[in-house]
Amino acid sequence: MAAPHKNELVVVSGASTGIGAATAHALASIGYHVLAGVRTSGEADAIRAEGIEPVTLDITVPAHIEALAQRIADDPERRALRALVNNAGIEVNAPVEVLPLELWREQFEVNLFGHIAVIQKLLPFLRRSRGRIVNISSVGGVAALPIFGAYAGTKFALEAASDSLRREVRAQGVQVVVVQPGGVKTEMAARSGDVSLELAGGMSAEHQRLYGDLVRSTVASNAAFLERAVPAAKAGAKIAKVVTAARPRTRYTLGMDAAFTVPLARVLPGRLLDAVFTSSHRSRRDASAR
DSSP: OOOTTTTEEEEESSOSSHHHHHHHHHHHHTTOEEEEEESSHHHHHHHOBTTEEEEEOOTTOHHHHHHHHHHHHTOTTOOEEEEEEEOOOOOOOOOTTTSOHHHHHHHHIIIIIHHHHHHHHHHHHHHHHTOEEEEEOOGGGTSOOTTOHHHHHHHHHHHHHHHHHHHHHGGGTOEEEEEEEOSEEOHHHHHHHHHHHHHHHTSOHHHHHHHHHHHHHHHHHHHHHHTTSEEHHHHHHHHHHHHHOSSOOSEEEESHHHHHHHHHHHHSOHHHHHHHHHHHHHHHHHHHHO
């Protein structure tokens, strides 16, 4: 395959595994030079490949973001930054009353403020190239399931920030696109259930009475659903198409569940949507128990 984009850079944060790694490989396969954000030397060795250059990037560490900007500015081939894919994220799910505030803050630091920090530092490069920002949100940025309050809150906030940013930089030639994945088979998704059960195990007796069954049934429901979820490679391929689309839409869903849930959340009254989620959740839980 020819490499028509070999003189352009793309940054992908959270590229060690899952959607980020798949996106990095998909973009490299069509000729981009991908600066793939990872946090450890082991992750760097795993992702390094032709067209993929690992860079140390914890998006909550200002020095890492500064070094990334310097790497782009000092690119030996003077390549332009074509796109920034903000994919890094963490997910810790528990009832609103139960989840410690430090875990609320940690998720907002990574899933929102870290992305804003990267955008602020790299936007001048994208302005020069008339490039593109692709923010990886979630179906949870439109509809929040029980125990997903903190994670969904970060994604709702990212959706709002993306709308404002898109309207601010449109006249500057920079495009802002949101991708809303539903269930995707990733290590983060697979771990989230175990983390929820571990947190639930530490709840007080009263909280166990109030929320124990809800947490366990939600984790079981999600585990059953993930068996049929979109593979990470397919998600990465779609995001690569979003990066390269000539006339991108402002938003893309990813997966059948997102394609169903996002429009539903926009038109149904809140109480009816509650009933839909409760019914769907119960049926998945019962199916997983059989």
